[in-house]
Amino acid sequence: MTNSGMPRPDTYPDRTMSDSADASSPTETQNNVIMRRAVRDSIPLFIPAVPFALVLGVAITESAMPTAIAWSTNVFIFAGAAQLATVSLAATATWLTLVATAAAINLRHVMYSAALAPRFEDQPRWFRWVGPFVLIDQTFALVSARTELSADTWRRYYLTAGVFFFVLWNIAVIAGMLVGSSIPSEWRLGVAPAVMFAGLVVLGLTNWPGVVAAVTGAAVCFMALSVPNNGGILIGAVAGVTAGYIADVVLDGRNLSTRGFPQ
């Protein structure tokens, strides 16, 4: 749900299952064990997403889109940063700029898809279609660390975590919508998305080329603010990616520190 920063599978601790849940023919008890485990692992990853969901809920109530359509991003998009961009940009951007920006924010999922593709090879067809619906940052972080699970157990773990995030995300966003409609406009909650995105950029930075990409993206977008139809976002984004890529090649991806993206 939250954005940026590519958590590499190998950076997650490979905790092994203490329960024997990955037997070849799991019993009902073992299924319950793995589902409980999935929920227990998901909770700490969900907590940091709560303020994000609240900000999104407020932004939905203030969106230039009809509220029901802005709300439907929870079902059709289900990716916090892209949802926030979609509902916030509706006031000023053209259709094309809005779609291109939100799509660009979600491009990182291609990397998740590539990383998990081998694990999906021995999965049933229906799951290969359904699983990606809930492939958000948090699910990816959880399931990519679970290399020790059998195919059936991994699928159960994946779906439990995915459904958990989907349900709790929707509850938290609705809570934000209730909050948003009861807070007076003098509180300027409309500034919250910008603060949120700036924080996400910082948390997603793991190396110097990332810093170069972010600073270039912001600076070029600022210089291009007078470009019609909010085209500055895309000009800034292209400039930022290019600068980051060049810096990466030059610096060969030197790390900022050992701390990665916390979510």
Next chain:
Amino acid sequence: MTTAAALSAVLVVGLITYSSRAGLILFLAERPLPSALVRALRYVGPAVLSALTVNLLAGGEGPSGVEVVEIAAVSAGIIAAVLTRNLIASLTAGMVTLWLLLLLL
């Protein structure tokens, strides 16, 4: 934005999002992405999000749309994020800064 434009935008973004999540799982299993593409994809997040931050601050009014209190709020959020690596702390610092300045100015 009209209802039809809003709905079609949401659906198209949803379709692109699903495609980016499902594409390689469904059709390209076992085929690795070119390393240059992986390298570039890594910087899409920081570049787009920082450009988007600037754009939202301007609110579609060009450079004049960026208010001092907004810059202060975002800066406080950035500093808090660097210091704490915590999104809740970042958001709190940014909004509290905004409210304090609105009260004082």
